[in-house]
Amino acid sequence: KGSKKHKIGVISANPSQSKHLETATMRIHGIEVDFVNLRAQEIYEDDSRIPTTQFGTPLEDALRRDFTVNSLFYNIRTNQIEDWTNRGIHDLLHHRILVTPVHPLTTFHDDPLRVLRAIRFSVRFDLLLHQDIRDAAMDS
Helix, strand or coil: CCCCCCCEEECCCCHHHHHHHCCEEEEECCEEEEECCCECCCECCCCCCCCECCECCHHHHHHCCCCHHHCEEEECCCCEEEECCCCHHHHHHHHCEECCCCCHHHHHHHCCCHHHHHHHHHHHHCCEECHHHHHHHHHC
16 A cells, blocks of 8 residues: 555567567656666677677677667666766767767667667757767768
8 A cells, every 4th residue: 555556568569579678668757768688789680670689788788779878777776877888978968969889880780770760869859960970870
């Protein structure tokens, strides 16, 4: 009776294709928050968009993210935001710029849809696209 219950759901856009990601989402104060295991580099086969993944370290997981602002982790034990790229907080708060944790050509080669995500994030969150992202998008 004492605590308020919260709804936690597994992402179900395409459950048969997404179940390997073991991702859950929860709405906290009106913001959707994803909960995932730390993953190392994902390997994509030429004929599939479903990667093979392995558990990884916080740094490995941060470096495989699409953008530095998406590589920020919240540690529920310490109540601290962890920025393993040492750039995500700075990019978000001081420059309002979208940057990739590794070279954008590598990021976009791993998943070409990240070019569209970059544009969507830029518009949705009023972030500038870093020139390297613009150049890589033109080359992709």
